Amino acid sequence: MEYYFQPFSEFDPIEGELPEFEKRNLEYIANKARSILKGRKRKELDYAIKTVNWIMEMADINNDPIEFVSTKSPSTKDREIPAKSVKIEIGNDETNTSAYYSPAMMLLNEIGKYDISNQTEFPNAIYAEYFAIMALAIIEVLIKELKNPMHASQIGDEDPEINKYYCFNHFLLNAMEAVSFAEIFNNQEKLKVLVEKGAKKQISLRNQEAAIKRHEITNEIKEDFREFYLENLHLTKAAAARNFYKELSEYKKGCLSEDNVERFLVNSIKDIKKN
Structure with missing residues (x-):
């Protein structure tokens, strides 16, 4: 093969000095x-x-x-x-x-x-x-x-x-x-x-927005459960949590972790004490 450009010999392409002319x-x-x-x-x-x-x-x-x-x-x-x-x-x-x-x-x-x-x-x-x-x-x-x-x-x-x-x-x-x-x-x-x-940042922001939305919903669920429990003080906290969860919409249920939903709801009312 006849090369259009010859291998570097007069000039080191990485750190070679350049001629003074221009x-x-x-x-x-x-x-x-x-x-x-x-x-x-x-x-x-x-x-x-x-x-x-x-x-x-x-x-x-x-x-x-x-x-x-x-x-x-x-x-x-x-x-x-x-x-x-x-x-x-x-x-x-x-x-x-x-x-x-x-x-x-x-x-x-x-x-x-x-x-x-x-x-x-x-x-x-x-x-x-x-x-x-x-x-x-x-x-x-x-x-x-x-x-x-x-x-x-x-x-x-x-x-x-x-x-x-x-x-x-x-x-x-x-x-x-x-x-x-x-x-x-x-x-x-x-x-x-x-x-x-x-x-990737946009995906992250979308995930963040979804997390914020879930957080808003879970806070709403906590407030609703507090009202439910105060209206049903004859129930234990655990029983109230189970009954309340059954009445939630499928969408709201999807915002909670099914494995620890009872603990989550009970913890949200731990400050409430019966007379």
Whole structure:
């Protein structure tokens, strides 16, 4: 397999230093990506970037195969950018052209087709992590490119500084897009957790409301039993409790524990003493 992204070598994705050239922008992307990947081991990231490469190689946008078109001179082959042949219809004219798909868009188009769960090499994977890894991998490519900028003839300018900024901005935009998707997916995961917690809290509140309602009913039963007993003082407290329970509605009986209902009722009138 020819990898779209090479294994990390110039840049440690976990704690590697960033180049001084436009460091602030790169730090922003790297910090965002690393926060999403927090706790991951290097071997897990190395495995995940191979997965990204495989998914992108298998990419099938609009059912058309992706062609890998080099952005560099024929003598260098360390990085390729995907493009595919498409038809643009303007009136009755048709023109063949080449449409650029950013790495993040390619991954976005494909990743939902794969089950990323149950991977022993990359356990508990979430989509956000693949985009975060891609952002760091693009930084790796950028570092390589800064050491060996694209040829001026390819971008139509002979000024090395212009080439350098063109090269940097090209990869910076791709990395920024990848980390943006990472944050979107990560926020969705957080929202999912919050919704699940909210659902549990709602269930808890419903249970609490039911408990409050039962408490109100049991207090009502106690008051009713006190009146019943005062009207039937010739009965023992236990006998009064049994007779009173028989006359309760099924709903109110359901609010009491049948096993200790007699004790419950008797305890509610223990302060009443016969003359």
